[in-house]
Amino acid sequence: MVTLVLFIALLATAMGQSVVMTILPALGRETGLSELQVAAILSSSACIFALGSTRWSYYAARVGNRRTLIYGLSGYSLGTLCFASVFSVGLAEWLTGYALFGCLLATRVAQSTIMSATPPAAVGYVIGYVRRQNLHSVATLSRVTSANNLGQILGPGLAGLLVTYGLVAPLYAIIVLTCLALLLVWRKLPDEPQSQPVPPKVTTSADVSASSPVLLLLSFAVVLFICMAMLQQSLGFMLIDYFHHSPVNAAQITGTALMISALAALSVQWTLVQRSNFTLMQLLLIAAAAMTAGYVSVATATEVQFIYIGMVGIGVGVGVGYPSVTAAATQHCSDAERAKVTGLMTASPAMGYTLGPPLGAMLYQSDIHFPLYCCVLLSACLIVINLKIQSAFSTK
Template sequence: MLATSVGQSVMLATLPSMGRQANLSEFHIATIMSSSALIFAIGTNVWSRVARRVGFKRTLLIGLAGYSAGTFAFASAWMAGFSGIISGTSLFLALLISRSLQSTIMSATPPSAVGYAVAISAPALRVSAISKVTSASNVGQIIGPAYAGLLVGFGLLAPLYSIVVLTLLAFALVLYKLPVLPPQNSTEQKVPTVALEDKPPRVPYVFVASCVCVFAAMAMMQQTMGFFFIDFYGKSPVEAARLVGFAMMMSAVTSLTVQFTIVQRARLSKEIMMSLALPLLSLGYLILYFQQSFAVSYIGMAVMGLGMGMAYPSLAAAATTYCSPSQQSSITGLITATTAMGYIVGPPLAATLYQVNIALPFAAASILMTLISCVVLLTLYKIRRSAAH
């Protein structure tokens, strides 16, 4: 998860700048992001079931191998565009196809990693277990932008090509160091789960949908930030990539701090964390909307990181806790696909709003998080009222 998170954060930090450098529009970049996310969402659900049959380690190895090969193909397509070998529609199609093929295989990585964590943890420790997996992602989000900012001086593609090496190292580490678990279908009855005969069967899907909205808002921000720094602050593509990388690093640092100090030490229940996280996300995006300087932008990203540090682990834990044993496989698959689902909707919506006002995507993300906060609070109230009876 660390290696793939570094790769994803590098790509997100540099993609808008690479798009401007290659004369691609905001809609081209949004289409690449959302279409590959659609394939990723479908893939994670499929790979979640495959992992339970063939084993989490084997599935994780497949995902890492696909990530390495796909990143190399995607970077090479950009190289062809920057070199003038292909341009315009041909470049767009090459990028779209290579990124989509990459998503098909690399989508095996999240469900196998999260599934491994869930399989070896008791329900009471599930928040902490999922948090450890997401902490690896957050460490990657800290390292990735700084890593991209360091290497982007050697060219916009240098960070992408270096990620191939990093994911191959992760492949070797998993191959030789990660213990093998029996296929989940042979041990499914031995894994402790929380039976919820008295819980509404649709409750887990409320938390899954909330996760999707959390990542849709994040996708809107990431789609917009690079272009915003170029258009509002007048920065070059390379300068914008560096500044976006630093902003994303600020968010990841605060997110990781929350996970280590609050989430993994279980100082707050998942219900309280959800109640705090979603309003914080709304506030963070609102600050980004009103920004007039880089300092305000970084404050907004830091606040957003506080919310993200609690949002995903608590929502994911709630979804897997408030589901029946028969729902466990499908809910785990959906949870690991929520990032991709959010990125299906977020980028094209942000690109559309960007044409109206370049700061409007931030406002839309803030409104979305406010609405989701209300839905989650209402759902938690209904759960408490049901439990009281």
């Protein structure tokens, strides 16, 4: 029951995030925002999310993961309501230009400040539960975090279904889902057993030297999500500018592509990651190779079908790579370091989404395909990072 409740909590937030990524380019075009302004909204909120995740991780270690998770879901629901309302005002042209951009940026950043409590609280709860029950950490963590991939399947599908009623309609639907998840956590998730509290000022820090396994694992995750952020930032605009689709059609095709990627990730998490005997290095090599092949397919696509094919490889890479590095990082640290490492690893998606959108937007200004070419190079660099991880573990 515990893993199911946490799964549903992460599922609701993942659906919300994927809905935003699916419809934001189209919403930006309809309200007169530029590519750089859309990127600024994404990267600024992601930066706050990354910083907030590390701080909420310490907070959760002191007051409990359940309470922190409730705060995160509450902030997500209220923040989405504000974000959707501002976009509704913009679509009605009651607010335009820099005033609209400023309000959207402020509401999204405020939302990220509170909703960043959700991932570290959920992962921290799972790690404690795994230790108490003597469960397999990679398999259990993969099972719970696979909610992110299922959310990326269901979210774009929900967006594609509801966008015909208005571009902002999917955002209001997400508020209902996150409120239901909040109610479930409040009623069904038990409090954790009392443990040694973390002091308010933590003097022990995790080993994050240039050659440490933790930093290398974190780097792998951040590069992985930089590529994903650049793809999601650029794909909707590319479908409008290169393939000449309307904003609504572009949102629907983007949603389908993200659904395919998430379905591939979910499939490997429920099969390969949980039931195989591959080593960490083998799993990360599979992830890097699959992502590189996927980005090559998307970058060279002349038809939408080739984009869909590439998204399968990208999904396999994310589904194998992220739970593997997260479990490995939390296993290879002391109890005193665990709060910091958990915060860093759960913040890695936000770190990627801080750097990816502005980089993708700047490259897009030069050439439509430059962001995807950059993704190919970065995903190939994951192979090099994997070799460094192997070397770090062999000497540790």
